[in-house]
Amino acid sequence: MPVVLLVPSVVALLLLLLPVVGLVARAPWDDLGALRDPSVADALRLSAITSTASTIIVVLIGLPLAWLLARVEFRGKKVVRAFVTVPLILPPVVGGVALLTAFGRRGLVGEPLLEVFGVGITFTVYAVVLAQTFVSLPFLVISVEGALRTADRRFDEVAASLGASRWRTFRRVTVPLAAPGLAGGAALAWARALGEFGATITFAGNFQGTTRTTTLEIYGRLQSSDPDVAILLSLVLLGISVLVLVLLRERWTAGALR
Numbered sequence: 508m509p510v511v512l513l514v515p516s517v518v519a520l521l522l523l524l525l526p527v528v529g530l531v532a533r534a535p536w537d538d539l540g541a542l543r544d545p546s547v548a549d550a551l552r553l554s555a556i557t558s559t560a561s562t563i564i565v566v567l568i569g570l571p572l573a574w575l576l577a578r579v580e581f582r583g584k585k586v587v588r589a590f591v592t593v594p595l596i597l598p599p600v601v602g603g604v605a606l607l608t609a610f611g612r613r614g615l616v617g618e619p620l621l622e623v624f625g626v627g628i629t630f631t632v633y634a635v636v637l638a639q640t641f642v643s644l645p646f647l648v649i650s651v652e653g654a655l656r657t658a659d660r661r662f663d664e665v666a667a668s669l670g671a672s673r674w675r676t677f678r679r680v681t682v683p684l685a686a687p688g689l690a691g692g693a694a695l696a697w698a699r700a701l702g703e704f705g706a707t708i709t710f711a712g713n714f715q716g717t718t719r720t721t722t723l724e725i726y727g728r729l730q731s732s733d734p735d736v737a738i739l740l741s742l743v744l745l746g747i748s749v750l751v752l753v754l755l756r757e758r759w760t761a762g763a764l765r
Contacts, residue, residue, distance in 0.1 A: 527745065534742055535735040542739055549716045550724035551743070557632065557720065558700040561639035565647045565696045570689065573651035574681065578660070595645050599705020606638060606710040634711035635718050639700035646699055647692035654688025655681070691755050698751045702744060 508516075541547065575581075576588055594602060610617040610628045620626045628634050662684060666676040682689070704722040711718040713727065721740055728737040 530738060530741055530745065534738050538735055539739065541736045542743075544736065546715055546719075547724060547736060547740065550719050550721045550740075553632070553635070553716070553719065554701055554721040557635045557639055558697050561636045561643060561700045562693055562697040564636070564640050565644050565700075566689070566693055569644050569647040569692070569696075570651055570682070570685075573648045573685075574655060574677065576648070577652045577655035578663075578681075591645050591648050593645075594642050599642065599703070600709050602641060603638065603706035603709025606634075606641060606706060610634070610637065610710075629710060630712040630714065630718060632711075632717055635707055635720060638706040638710050639703050642703050642706055643696035643699040646695040647689070650688045650692030650695065651685050652688075654685040658684040694751050694755055698748055701747065 535541075542551075572591070576584065576591070597605075607614060607629065609615050610620075612618060612621055612627060612629060617628055620628070628637065658681075662680050663676050666680045667673070671679070702722060703720070704726065707718070707720060708723055708726070713719050713723045719727070721744060725737045725740045725744075728734070728740070
C-alpha cells in the first residue's frame, strides 16, 4: 500500500478507535453497582420501552412508505425521498425545535389537539417516542426500499396472475422478500432511537421517570460531576451498538451492507 494512502488511513482508524479505547480504559469496573441507582434504572427502563415502542411505529408506517418508494411511480417521488432522508442530516436540536413547532402546545397539530381533546404531547413520554420515531424512521425506510428494489418483481406478478389480491401479495410475497432489509432496518432504527438525545431533550424535556432516557441520564451525570456513572452508561450503549452491528453483519443484511 502506498505510504501516501497508508498514513491517512491509520489516522482515520485511530480517530475511530481511540475514543472507544479511552472509554473502556477509564471505566470504573469496580463500581458496576452504581448501575442499580434508581435514577439509572429508570433511565434504562424508559429507554428500552420507548425505543421498542418507536421501532414498532416505525415498522408499521415505514414499511408501506418504503414499498411506495420502491414499487410505485408517481409525481414528486424524488421530493418524498428527500424528505425521508432529512432527519439523517438534520441537527438533532433542530429536529427537536421542528417537532415543537408541529406538536407543541402552540404547534400546527399540537394546539388543536390540546384545545379539542385536551391532549398535550410535549414533555411527556409520548414526546420521547415521537422524537425517537422521527429520527429513526429513515433507517428503516432506506433499508427496506433497498431490499425491495433488489427483489425480483416477477414474484409479485406471478402471485397476482394466480389470483392473489394486492394485499395478500404484499403480505405473503413482498414482505418475506424484503425481510432481511426489514430486520436490519428495524435493528438500526431501534439502536438509533436508543441513542437519541438532541431532539428528545428539546421536545420532551428531562424529567426523571418520564422523559429522562439513558442518553439524558449520561448528560445529567456529566453535568453533576459524576463521570463514573456516565462512563458506565456509555459503555452499556456502546455494547448494545456493537451487538446490533454484529447481528446485522452476521445474520440479517450481510449482503446488503457490503
